[in-house]
Amino acid sequence: xxxxxxxxxxxxxxxxxxxxxxxxxxxxxxxxxxxxxxxxxxxxxxxxxxxxxxxxxxxxxxxxxxxxxxxxxxxxxxxxxxxxxxxxxxxxxxxxxxxxxxxxxxxxxxxxxxxxxxxxxxxxxxxxxxxxxxxxxxxxxxxxxxxxxxxxxxxxxxxxxxxxxxxxxxxxxxxxxxxxxxxxxxxxxxxxxxxxxxxxxxxxxxxxxxxxxxxxxxxxxxxxxxxxx
Amino acid sequence: xxxxxxxxxxxxxxxxxxxxxxxxxxxxxxxxxxxxxxxxxxxxxxxxxxxxxxxxxxxxxxxxxxxxxxxxxxxxxxxxxxxxxxxxxxxxxxxxxxxxxxxxxxxxxxxxxxxxxxxxxxxxxxxxxxxxxxxxxxxxxxxxxxxxxxxxxxxxxxxxxxxxxxxxxxxxxxxxxxxxxxxxxxxxxxxxxxxxxxxxxxxxxxxxxxxxxxxxxxxxxxxxxxxxxxxxxxxxxxxxxxxxxxxxxxxxxxxxxxxxxxxxxxxxxxxxxxxxxxxxxxxxxxxxxxxxxxxxxxxxxxxxxxxxxxxxxxxxxxxxxxxxxxxxxxxxxxxxxxxxxxxxxxxxxxxxxxxxxxxxxxxxxxxxxxxxxxxxxxxxxxxxxxxxxxxxxxxxxxxxxxxxxxxxxxxxxxxxxxxxxxxxxxxxxxxxxxxxxxxxxxxxxxx
Numbered sequence: 001x002x003x004x005x006x007x008x009x010x011x012x013x014x015x016x017x018x019x020x021x022x023x024x025x026x027x028x029x030x031x032x033x034x035x036x037x038x039x040x041x042x043x044x045x046x047x048x049x050x051x052x053x054x055x056x057x058x059x060x061x062x063x064x065x066x067x068x069x070x071x072x073x074x075x076x077x078x079x080x081x082x083x084x085x086x087x088x089x090x091x092x093x094x095x096x097x098x099x100x101x102x103x104x105x106x107x108x109x110x111x112x113x114x115x116x117x118x119x120x121x122x123x124x125x126x127x128x129x130x131x132x133x134x135x136x137x138x139x140x141x142x143x144x145x146x147x148x149x150x151x152x153x154x155x156x157x158x159x160x161x162x163x164x165x166x167x168x169x170x171x172x173x174x175x176x177x178x179x180x181x182x183x184x185x186x187x188x189x190x191x192x193x194x195x196x197x198x199x200x201x202x203x204x205x206x207x208x209x210x211x212x213x214x215x216x217x218x219x220x221x222x223x224x225x226x227x228x229x
Numbered sequence: 230x231x232x233x234x235x236x237x238x239x240x241x242x243x244x245x246x247x248x249x250x251x252x253x254x255x256x257x258x259x260x261x262x263x264x265x266x267x268x269x270x271x272x273x274x275x276x277x278x279x280x281x282x283x284x285x286x287x288x289x290x291x292x293x294x295x296x297x298x299x300x301x302x303x304x305x306x307x308x309x310x311x312x313x314x315x316x317x318x319x320x321x322x323x324x325x326x327x328x329x330x331x332x333x334x335x336x337x338x339x340x341x342x343x344x345x346x347x348x349x350x351x352x353x354x355x356x357x358x359x360x361x362x363x364x365x366x367x368x369x370x371x372x373x374x375x376x377x378x379x380x381x382x383x384x385x386x387x388x389x390x391x392x393x394x395x396x397x398x399x400x401x402x403x404x405x406x407x408x409x410x411x412x413x414x415x416x417x418x419x420x421x422x423x424x425x426x427x428x429x430x431x432x433x434x435x436x437x438x439x440x441x442x443x444x445x446x447x448x449x450x451x452x453x454x455x456x457x458x459x460x461x462x463x464x465x466x467x468x469x470x471x472x473x474x475x476x477x478x479x480x481x482x483x484x485x486x487x488x489x490x491x492x493x494x495x496x497x498x499x500x501x502x503x504x505x506x507x508x509x510x511x512x513x514x515x516x517x518x519x520x521x522x523x524x525x526x527x528x529x530x531x532x533x534x535x536x537x538x539x540x541x542x543x544x545x546x547x548x549x550x551x552x553x554x555x556x557x558x559x560x561x562x563x564x565x566x567x568x569x570x571x572x573x574x575x576x577x578x579x580x581x582x583x584x585x586x587x588x589x590x591x592x593x594x595x596x597x598x599x600x601x602x603x604x605x606x607x608x609x610x611x612x613x614x615x616x617x618x619x620x621x622x623x624x625x626x627x628x629x630x631x632x633x634x635x636x637x638x639x640x641x642x643x644x645x646x647x648x649x650x651x652x653x654x655x656x657x658x659x660x661x662x663x664x665x666x667x668x669x670x671x672x673x674x675x676x
Binding site for chain 1: 230231232235238239241242577578581582583584585586587588589590591670671674675676
């Protein structure tokens with residue numbers, strides 16, 4: 001479903017040099033699989049997700065999703081691809097404040113050319129927000145906001161959901177609920193899930209846990225280098 | 230959701246700044262609407278003021294002054310027309326060309342309302358607003374034999390505070406003292422009828438039997454009521470002159486061969502020839518023939534009104550519209566600044582939309598739509614405010630000019646505001662839209 005080959009990403013530095021962030025020779029996620037990627041802050045987790053979603057372009061390498069090599073697509077094609085096939089759950093929820101819960105889910109559909117109000121309602125009911133359809137984000141609790149975010153990520157029946165520290169801003173009482181909901185809904189919809197976190201208790205619930213320092217050569221070299229010192 | 234719904238939601242979310250932005254736009258639009266409506270109504274009103282007759286036989290001098298005094302009652306008459314002209318027009322050498330001829334005498338007022346001496350034919354043979362007949366809302370037309378009867382226009386009724394059966398004494402133009410209408414130096418006129426509103430300067434006027442008009446000055450009234458042939462003295466005949474004669478000529482048919490060039494080249498038929506001519510051709514020759522007499526001139530009111538409008542009032546309107554357009558442009562720039570200032574706080578919002586799959590062109594379109602919706606909203610508000618303003622100043626316009634402006638009379642030219650505002654909004658929304666277009670997603674997106 002997702003296959004990464006020789007993926008490299010570096011950023012230009014003010015002195016003209018390059019700061020390598022990612023160097024992943026190979027990494028795969030199967031269709032419907034749920035994978036947690038663990039890594040400390042600043043280790044390139046978000047960059048990996050952005051590249052996978054087509055928001056960022058890698059410096060080199062391939063990111064195949066369903067056979068499409070995402071970096072080879074034009075920006076407009078990547079936008080359409082993202083709208084139709086990828087769901088994104090953000091750490092800070094990233095709900096649009098001007099829109100109600102229902103509208104936030106519908107907006108996700110708008111950009112993929114769909115308008116299925118019934119599905120939007122169904123998803124919000126599924127995440128337990130049937131009574132909050134017309135509430136604005138500011139009128140929802142953080143747990144509820146993240147549930148809207150989950151419903152929005154699934155709105156277009158994507159093949160892959162990317163979740164970036166989805167519980168980091170949620171209170172402890174709601175953290176487990178969000179994880180359960182995310183995993184259950186992805187399973188119900190047969191959607192692959194890549195969840196990045198640095199929380200061991202979250203990672204411990206997944207069958208497959210990939211440590212970014214192990215798959216990202218940039219981090220591996222840094223670790224080796226520091227050990228040699 | 231449709232893109233315009235997304236744009237509308239964003240506008241609602243910033244309701245205060247949106248309302249203020251739309252309001253500033255609406256003020257400019259209101260000004261344009263007011264200018265357009267008032268211009269068209271005045272133009273309409275000017276043109277319909279002279280309907281029912283196509284020539285004014287007036288004294289020699291400025292043709293425009295003849296129109297201003299005879300049609301709009303805005304000036305004292307510049308002279309007189311010998312009453313022989315009326316006889317010639319009705320039954321004499323010009324009669325072949327004339328449908329009807331109605332004398333008017335001007336020069337008096339009652340409580341600032343012009344008092345016009347005329348015949349009862351004024352209300353039976355003349356029309357206004359393309360074929361409408363004068364209607365008496367109360368009472369009746371004055372009788373030819375009842376010399377001191379008067380018919381009062383719709384606004385003059387209010388202005389003069391008159392009711393049926395009231396008597397009043399007109400005063401000379403120029404004497405606007407409090408006591409002007411109290412001098413008992415002639416018999417009073419009795420109000421016998423009130424006219425319905427016509428939207429013409431006649432609403433502001435009081436019409437009296439022309440014979441009574443002569444009576445005010447102790448001029449013996451001819452027995453036939455219109456002819457001065459009974460007067461034996463030259464001076465007396467002169468006193469029976471008119472300020473003007475309103476003439477409706479016989480209609481010109483499509484097959485007429487006589488051209489203006491013919492008339493200008495000196496091929497003006499004499500009276501004998503006119504009587505043998507087809508009436509419509511005779512009508513074409515009539516103005517030149519009247520001018521040739523040297524005692525009067527034939528004035529085309531529509532030509533003079535068009536001249537007046539195009540060369541004087543039209544220029545004022547152009548200046549006013551330019552000012553109003555300037556206000557709209559300034560409001561448009563204000564709108565651009567307002568939207569542009571929100572772009573920084575909207576970086577996150579735009580990044581989220583892009584992360585959800587919105588293309589650069591899509592977010593650009595949303596920002597442009599916001600600008601267009603704000604402009605159109607301001608435009609609609611402006612149209613309402615503009616017409617509301619007209620409604621507020623209408624009584625003032627009506628009182629001072631006699632022109633009745635209809636509050637909700639929409640002009641087709643107002644429709645040009647729609648594409649105009651869309652173009653303006655597209656131009657002013659372009660800069661913030663480009664900012665949205667160029668925004669980098671990854672750096673603006675909170676994780």
